[in-house]
Amino acid sequence: MSNDRIVIIGAGMAGAATAYFLAERGRRNLCLLEKEKIAGTQSTGRNAAILRTMIPDPLLNRIACTSAEFYLRPPEGFSTEPLVERTGVYLAAGGGHVATLDSWCEENPENGQVPVDHSVMYNRIPILAPGLTRVTHKADDGVMDVHAILQGFIRGACRQGAELLLGREFLGLRVAAGRLEGVETAEGFIAADKVVIANGGWAAAAHLFGPYALPFTPYRRHLMVTAPLREVDPRWPVVWIVGEEFYFRPESGGLLLCGCDAVKVAPEQGAVSDPAELEKTAAKAAHWLPGLADTRIARSWAGMRTFVPDDLFVIGADPRLEGLFWVAGLGGHGITCAPFIGRLAAEWITTGGSAHPAAADLAPARLIG
Ligand SMILES: Cc1cc2nc3c(=O)[nH]c(=O)nc-3n(C[C@H](O)[C@H](O)[C@H](O)COP(=O)(O)OP(=O)(O)OC[C@H]3O[C@@H](n4cnc5c(N)ncnc54)[C@H](O)[C@@H]3O)c2cc1C
Incomplete structure (x- = not known):
């Protein structure tokens, strides 16, 4: 019936x-x-709430760019708040990963990503470790109000x-x-x-x-947020270090950090934190943000990313x-x-x-x- x-x-x-x-x-x-x-x-x-339209896969890249238009100009009455804080996103690479970043940009020429000299990024974010020689910037990307x-x-x-x-x-x-x-x-x-x-x-x-x-498979990923830090400017863009699987952005006066861990889990385990993975993220953070190595982590959590x-x-x-x-x-x-x-x-x-x-x-x- x-x-x-x-x-x-x-x-x-x-x-x-x-x-x-x-x-x-x-x-x-x-x-x-x-x-x-x-x-x-x-x-x-x-999740990390990052609007990053530069996705290497060209199909997902186009989907992300189309979706961003909705967020940047939502329909009348959708929300009283702006949906995106346009902090911008830096994609940065060094050493052998420069070619990877270059290929992302070549495969997605319509993305609107603009190359910038690495000194621009280092001047804005002086606490970042040296070694990142190729940097691109997308000004309209940033942080979503999920x-x-x-x-x-x-x-x-x-x-x-x-x-x-x-x-x-x-x-x-x-x-x-x-x-x-x-x-x-x-x-x-x-x-x-x-x-x-x-x-x-x-x-x-x-x-x-x-x-x-x-055939879906969930993978667990952790995020952590530092205590508030004097060194952090809340207007900094997201920084995504290509190939090194590490990104960070300002959050609650400190930084949100992600080591891009991806461990296959059963769905019931998707939000259960694993201290060993959190330590790996802390180690990446200590490498890329050496001045903050002893910073207190205020909170951390885990969630699932599910793939076929x-x-x-x-x-x-x-x-x-x-x-x-x-x-x-x-x-x-x-x-x-x-x-x-x-x-x-x-x-x-x-x-x-x-x-x-x-x-x-x-x-x-x-x-x-
Ligand atoms: C650490 C991390 C960082 C991420 N960062 C980003 C990012 O920066 N930008 C971005 O775009 N994406 C990011 N993602 C990915 C993004 O969070 C997911 O792609 C998205 O949230 C998936 O949404 P969903 O509705 O499919 O799943 P969910 O949000 O998990 O929703 C599924 C819902 O189904 C409900 N449900 C499950 N089983 C049942 C049942 N039997 N009966 C009734 N209800 C049920 C659940 O309770 C849940 O509410 C990130 C993910 C993680 C884990």
């Missing part, structure tokens, strides 16, 4: 953006299901009648005689014609999907079951790229496909042998 309901599993950035763009397309009877009591507490609330973005998407969807059900855990799909009937939750069955899987790292929980599981084998997003219909859609595998770019992701997902869900040149590259069908 058709009830025309769409259930979206997960109220992180993927689910929220999908709901927003479905509502914008006039789609009603939307239900956003979230297992936590608050939306956005998993990867969406645990909370304002998430709330903008959820509020926009709910204004059009979408229902946000918090504390409701999805337990599996109900399929009878090859037809999708809806979802089982800890509080009972919800009938739906269409189900959108946007549950972040839990997309890897194969038992939830039975024969429709896809080709590292591209998974957006679109599952050809094995009519009515099943995926918006997952957003890796390390899910906040930056959410406007494009939500738009493409909404197009798939409402029209059954997309003519966008990226649609086939991102479609779940590519993962089904």
